[in-house]
Amino acid sequence: MKKKSPAHKKIRIAIVGTGGMANVHATEFLKIPGVELAAVCDVDAKRAEEFSAKHGGSAPVFTDFKKLLSEGGVDAISNVTPDSLHAPLSLQAIAAGKHILCEKPLATNHADALRMARAAKKAGVINMVNFSYRNSSALQKAAQLVRDGELGEIVHVEASYLQSWLSSQIWGDWKTTPAWLWRLSSKHGSKGVLGDVGVHILDFASLPVGPIRSIQARLKTFTKLKGKRMGEYPLDANDSALMQVEYANGALGVIHTTRWATGHANSLFLRVHGTKGALRLDLDKSYNELEVCLGEDIHKAKWTTLKAPQTPNIYERFITAIQTGKQGEPDFTRGAEIQKALDACFESDHLGQAVKL
Ligand SMILES: NC(=O)c1ccc[n+]([C@@H]2O[C@H](COP(=O)([O-])OP(=O)(O)OC[C@H]3O[C@@H](n4cnc5c(N)ncnc54)[C@H](O)[C@@H]3O)[C@@H](O)[C@H]2O)c1
Structure with a gap:
């Protein structure tokens, strides 16, 4: 059982990376009772300002992720940055004790993905990866x-x-x-x-x-x-x-x-x-x-x-997991399993033969 958030308490979410897909995250989170878009973060300040305005207008804007983690007062992070930033930013969020929903692919290699899965487990935070077609x-x-x-x-x-x-x-x-x-x-x-x-x-x-x-x-x-x-x-x-x-x-x-x-x-x-x-x-x-x-x-x-x-979508499952303290699927361990298959594809293509997982 992970640390859980009392049912009456608002869940304060921050979205990091305010490009195309982040709109889906904001729209879906804001449909869930008890969820607040408490901060947004992007290296492009103008994009982040526009994003905040589009999704309620009250979420403060950060351009520095570290500052968001230390000053934003949020419970959870939705990491919607480009793929190469999934591992570094998610690891920082985990180290700061934040629950984390990370976009796919979890990382850019299996070793980083495993590191993320282990860190999340050790920190006791809810961790999920957005394999969104599970919403089907x-x-x-x-x-x-x-x-x-x-x-x-x-x-x-x-x-x-x-x-x-x-x-x-x-x-x-x-x-x-x-x-x-x-x-x-x-x-x-x-x-x-x-x-x-x-x-x-x-x-x-x-x-x-x-x-x-x-x-x-x-x-x-x-x-x-x-x-x-x-x-x-x-x-x-x-x-x-x-x-x-x-x-x-x-x-x-x-x-x-x-x-x-x-x-x-x-x-x-x-x-x-x-x-x-x-x-x-x-x-x-x-x-x-x-x-x-x-x-x-x-x-x-x-x-x-x-x-x-x-079935409930991933945004609903993530919030339920935070509220109940019960880890939801697909978690970072599953993200790392898929990353292992990806690494095997590159190896197999290079070798011209099948690779065992
Ligand atoms: N699960 C799905 O179905 C699905 C669908 C589309 C995209 N995605 C994933 O979502 C992620 C984002 O995709 P997108 O299409 O929204 O990309 P995008 O390029 O539209 O948006 C990425 C945003 O991240 C910002 N960014 C870059 N570096 C940053 C940093 N260090 N700190 C904060 N913000 C930073 C960029 O300025 C940009 O606004 C990708 O990982 C992609 O694979 C998932």
Whole structure:
């Protein structure tokens, strides 16, 4: 049991990094009774001022994270900075005794992610990583069906996460928007599509099926600009990743992700096939419904739609965890497990062979 916050006490949250995704954090936290946006922090003071004004107008602005930790009087930090800052800023927050919700990927390598998980455990603070697609109740239902043995023994898995912002203007022009540049260059700490959304699909494909035992990966960085750089930044982070995996339960899977999936904005698919049944999810169609083929229907390949009851989102689960002192999922340990799979992908791509986890 972690230290808990009395139910009547307001939970004072600070958001650090006030770019695109921070708007989701602020909007969702402010919907929860008893939560106060107590501070915001960004190195870009103007952006932080505008952000504070947009989300209630009362949260004081900090440009120095250390000062926020010592003077902000907050209970918890939502770390929504670029990936390379997840480890250093979260570790500072933990050292200051703050509960922490960190954006994904938890870190940029497994060693840092483990350090974060251990530090959070030792400090006794609530720690969660934003694998946001767990908010899909269809995914939670899929995990329950597998756990309950409805699909029999799991044999074959197929999962993909498809985006197209490199081949389209669906989210604007990546060449002129800083939020895209830091996703394209290792000099910014980027781990490419793998670190950006590959972490989501690895979590998505292993939450219902269980841990991955080995991975063989192929990563590719396509030429996007003449000279393969933008100013001082080489455009060297991977844009496409193919993974062939074996799960601890013996099932085989193919998991892939790309930013070149023309025709898709942000699509996640999962198919799980077992000896007694199968399920499939398409988040473009629904977050709360999945299709199943079970029982006698497997002999007709007949699929039925199942509705899954709404599950609390990560912001609600984080606050509940602080209020009850009971650690929520996914925690930093899970973030570190996924980071281990990521490191294995880079090793496998380099060696040209499968790597055990
Ligand atoms: N879970 C999800 O579904 C999801 C979706 C989108 C983004 N994200 C993650 O959220 C994070 C932020 O992504 P984004 O798209 O909002 O990026 P962004 O570039 O729009 O915003 C990042 C912000 O961090 C600020 N920043 C940089 N260094 C800082 C520092 N030292 N202290 C304080 N602020 C600092 C920047 O000025 C910027 O305002 C990334 O880690 C990304 O992977 C997660």
